[in-house]
Amino acid sequence: MNVEQPSGDWLPARISSVARDIAARDWSDSPLGPLAGWPADLRAILATMLACPTPMYLAWGPQLISFYNDAYVPILGYRADGAVGRPFRDLWASIWDDILPLVEGCLRGESQQVVDMRLDLSRRGLPEESYWTFTYSPAFDARGRIAGLLCVTGETTDRILAERARAEADERLDLAMSSGNSVGTWDWDVIANRVTADSRFARLYGVDPALAVQGAAIEDFFGGIHPDDRHRVEAEIAEALRSVGTFASEYRLLRQDGSVSWVSAQGRCIPGPDGRCARLPGVSYDITPLKEAELQLRAAKEEREFVLDQIARQRMQTDPQEILRASSEALGKRLGVNRVGFYRLTGPQSICHQASWTDGTLPPLEGHQATDYYGSHADRERRAGRSLVFGDSRVDADGSLLPYAREGVLAGICVPLLTDGKWAAGIYLHQAAVRVWTGSEIALATEIVQQTWLAIDRAEALQSLNRRVEEQEAALAHREIVLREEFERREAAERQLRQLQKMEAVGQLTGGIAHDFNNMLAIVISGLNLTQRQLARGNADVGPFIEGALDGANRAAALTQRLLAFSRQQPLEPAVVDANALLAGLSxxxxxxxxxxxxxxxxxxxxxxTTRVDPNQLENAIINLAVNARDAMPDGGQVALETANIRRDPHAARDLGAEPGAYVRIRVRDTGSGMTPEVLAKAFDPFFTTKPTGRGTGLGLSQVYGFIRQSGGHVSIRSQVGQGTSVDLYLPRCLDQENQASGDQADDVPTGRPDQVILVVEDEERVRAFTVAALRDLGYTVLEAASGSAALDILARRDDIALLFTDVVMPQMTGPQLIEQARRIRGDLKVVFTSGYTGESSETDERIRAGGNFLAKPFSFDQLARKIGAMLA
Incomplete structure (x- = not known):
């Protein structure tokens, strides 16, 4: 969860990196909650601690959440990454058993102080001995309750180790003095500047023992001190004389054979009558073995730190070649060699050189090379998994190292790396000069090659994983495109199937439609025939016959409009519908x-x-259900269409997954074969059908369900095998009566004026003649054209045309094409389209009908008058 944190203005972020980490972290999921909600007492303690230069640590709350300042970060070592906010116990799990009693005591209100406590910490990934002096103090909240603990600490490891070394040295001195081994004593008469010493002391400093017994000046003994240490020793002796105190020092002696030894000298000033130092007796003993051991220990520690540093750097790097290059450079500079590099075996007899480093003395090795390029001896040793170490390739007894000498490599270390017991890779360290390799140098090279190849395996595995992720992402992206295209194809197929289903329903209804249409035409023809006969006899009482013919024609027009709406593919706009009237018209x-x-x-x-719904879609749904009911009764039966006003209370509505309220229910019920529970459960699933192949698409009920849900209603279905099926359509009640189809008011027919000029464009001569006559009868001035091109000629000649009344479907130039060109002549020209069937795409047909400037054929005199009057009003 990504929650925006408020600014921690109270945090000393300008001087503390830890404070910046606290401010940047998202604390929403922590026990403390968002930063803005932290208590004032916690803020005050944190602000003070973060600004303090002394290492401090705060554990707060029941979980003892960890906070610390910048001075404390080195104590955490590798734990510092992500340590802020972790529980105290998790952060210091390795020493928890040691400090738990102290923590518990502090939380009881007892301040704890520990001096020089040993803790074996893992600050650099490995356990190490350390010593600490620290205090645990209770941290109180604003009401005086203990809310955590505050630790103020300091590391005393260096002092403890130094004191231990001094104690060990004193023990060795006592042992040496008791055994008389490499110990010399002296007594310096400061006033006379005469040093008397035993023979052992004299030999340590390179002075004639006989002279030392008699007494010699202090400068004679200073001559044996190493030049790099003499100034320091003289200063330490001068300080001892000034303070009349003790003298203790460790320094090197340069012997006559050029070798160096270490001595530890200790003495104590004896004051004279005037209080100043008169004598300085003391003892010196040889500590060369100890110093050599210390140097070796220090070197081992530095090598260990070097290895750990390389491991840390390798973990941060993800490029295998960069890991090899950086490791080669670090090892080469560490050991002071001329060339370091790695290689891999690429075949039984071939290696490929990887990244390398050189100081310029030797050229880098690149490309492929035979495994025996440096001789068969080197090849055999590496294949056997043995390191090859040589200090001077020119003096090899059997000449097996001469190939190195010819390449200018006099000394070298070659460490092979085995995988599953076989030579797979390795590292080489080459020197252009003779060199004696130490065991620690060989061990360091061996360890580095092992750690480096582990890092290489990790980096290459990560790269492989990233490649797989990228490939999968690309595959998923491709699959998404394929799925999207498939989805679009399925949508297109579903649209086609839905349209085919409509056409199938139309086909199934053709017989009934033809019967009804013939009845309507019979009424029209009979009425006109009777009118013609009566007029021929001179009888003007033909009103009933003409009204009958008009009624038949209007019913035929309504039927054709219903069929066009049924077959139209685009969605229609909803309107206020009287379901009783709609069902009566369909019955x-x-x-x-x-x-x-x-x-x-x-x-x-x-x-x-009333209900607000798309009337044409509702007719389609009812026809669909009626046809399904008929198909369920191959031997005949009964289909009932029923309506009712229904109120749904919250409980009943919840059971149906609907909203409570008032609904109009339309029920289609049959006495057919019914459905089993298994079939009933899938009745609304798309493409599910029980009809034989080719008899149904399986989209009928799913379309009905989707249409009713989109209209804000719901559908329920009940069925039992052998007892028929009942489908209930619930549509929300509509309280707006203004737009009802039955609410059209019989306004007076509007008329026109002679100054209002209308251009009628219609390719069908009889329709054009009727339209022109009707408009002139209404009082308009009317021009006519049989084609789009003729209409454009008239528009070009006259600028007084107020309205263009045009058919949509015409040869050579359609109505929309005519309007597009006409508005280049007259941009403000008003337009009314008319058509019995546009034949246009759904998008074009929708644009033609938009804005109310469309009059469907066939139209009556009154409908024409109202449409033209509304457009010119």
Missing amino acids: DMLSRSLGETVVLETGLQPALW
């Missing part, structure tokens, strides 16, 4: 279409509420 067509063996019954509730 005649359905009663014919369902067949003679199926009885259609209606049960319509009076005073039915």
